[in-house]
Amino acid sequence: MDRWTNLRKILHVDMDAFYASVEQRDDSSLIGKPVVVGGRLNSRGVVSAASYEARKFGIHSAMPMAEVYRRCPHAVCLPVNMLKYGEVSKQIREIFLTYTPMVEPLSLDEAFLDVTGSTSLFGPADEIALMIKERIQQELNLTASVGLACNKFLAKLASDLQKPDGFVVVQPDRVQEFLDPLSVERIWGVGKKTAEQLHSLNIRTVRDLRKLEQGYLSQLLGTVGSQLYLLARGIDDRPVESDRIVKSIGRETTFTSDIADRDLLETVLLKLSVDVGRRARKESLKAKTITLKVRYNDFQAVSRSHTLAQASNLDNVIYHEACNLLREVALKQPLRLIGVTLSNLTDQEVNQLSLFSELSQDSEHLTKVMDSVKEKYGETSITRARLLKPKEHSE
Template sequence: MSRAILHVDMDAFFASVEVRERPELRGRPVIVGGTPEGRGVVAAASYEARRFGVHSAMPTATALRLCPKAVVLPPRHGLYSQVSRRIHTVFERYTPQIEPLSLDEAFLDVTGSLRLFGSAAAIGRRIKGEILEELGLIASVGVAPNKFLAKLASDMNKPDGFFQFDPERIAETLDPLPVTRLWGVGPATARQLERLGIRTVGQLRHYSRRLIVRHLGRGGEHLWELAHGIDARPVVSEQETKSVSNETTFARDIHDPNSLRMWLSELSEQVAWRLRRQELAGRTITLKVRFQDFTTVTRSLSLPAVTDLTSEIRDTALRLYEERLDHPHPSVRLLGVGVSGFETPEARQQSLFHEVRARNSRVDTIVDQVRSRFGRDAVRRGGSRR
């Protein structure tokens, strides 16, 4: 049976939440991340700032040279997490099949909800409208028969976008798009395809699977399927997941090790918060790195006991980066941190009996509560980069 998949992506989420909290900033370029003095990197930028060329992962100093009048605000992840939970409450009205990708985007499988709520497009518009009415935030929504097409659709008409793939016109919609819109096509792969005369999805689609695989290896088969609108991956809900991870794809490749360490700390905090929210703890920490040539590597380390502690996840991720990657390395396109190897609640409790770990667990709980109520900067961890 054909599936009905939504991809909901909040527009400039961190910046939009800040503007909602401070309406006097509406219409002004807003940067979240770094400091007004130009240290650190951009975590998010409003669309007003993006018009000047500002993008996430850019050094704040560069962003301020491009947009000197930008308002620079520190991130408040506790606030963003709180808003994200409310967004998920809207999703849950329509389906339990929700796969969060980060605080600001998720896949929803609404196939089983069509009889109750109408078409997938109707559900998507209702979700979009309820998020705006109840939270004052704008979401872009993509509707399609699979995850790849849904994510592509949500990006079609940003900001405030809504796009539905017509199952009868998938090829017609895909064909004019640049081949770089396919997952897995970075600069190196794009150059390989260009040598074959392939610049658009339509041109790729008209090559045989065998030829593409011969030139690109196993990844070529995946690209060939995407060019034909094929993606069999299911939506995996948090209850079904065997791992919890957060990753970010940078608008521009990052080479600076200090910026990458900062992002690893941010991603580790988000993963740890999601684990505690789901009452999960895992033994294996995984670092995922995708370089500028689209080579992807993963490095994992299993701990003696399961954990949901921010400090342990962060320190292990940083250790994997420092010790398990070659240095110097190429510029990084994507960075991710994940936790897997979950155990039963009973085993988890026994593993946390150690006095130091129990104290760290209590600290995490207090930090979660304070940040959720008062914002990220209401409390800071020892050794924090901010």
């Protein structure tokens, strides 16, 4: 692979229909059936993942479950099991780390790997990619699609071209040959609105886009135009970042029926606050900003935020602030969705002691004990009394 000399060797590994594939792997009766992960059939939830059998019916991520029922009434619909998917994701990452420490997770089911410095130990980059695919198949009984290129943009494009179980290499001296036939929608930054603008100019492929001058693209699309000019030529200098900083921690839920009862909404907020608080503690992070998000039954979304004087990851603090923010929201219509997000995150060890540090330490100690019990005996082993109410209202 002489043509790769002095160039980075980047892999993008993308698991195939990850959540649905894990469910099919763990229950052989689901193999060959249209499996949809996201909620009950014909419910108010949305699709998180669809097996390739389900995709033949036009089912895709973020589709309302009611539409799934219309397209495929015999689909097998399962709830999201993030604990299980998270554990499998950790196993996948352990395989990655066998070959390089330069791993940048994008989500549970995809990551960038820089294997530039690994070739002296494991051989050429394409052989490393195939070894990773084979180990995922043999050890976890799952398939992954992999793209190999000299940068992240090209590697991610490549991994998507021959799914499932694909492997595409973009040779450095054939980048333009690879890019030119692709539709402009394939380029990062080209959403629906930008695509419509380009189509109105009869720009439909990367080859068409490449004919436009950088100045014209910048005038037409602003900073996005300059980015598209570079990407259309396969230029992307971003490094693989192995220690990505978590910028926010959020959790939201869509109700099976619209809710206007504040007491019930506050109960849901407690569950969400406990969830995001526990994740923040697991990541050794505290948040200064708490954000509440709601969506009315007409799909209008509203958010409210509050910044704390001192960062916290305690459930009670998060819940108190979320309830205060909810009181600022007019329930002019019932809600179909509610969510809580922590941001402005900081390492929990660097916080200053508050005036009530003794009380705060007691709360932190109690919270850690509850976390330990849940970790050892399961999520339902210990909970708050308010959460013992019926849970029939959300997905």
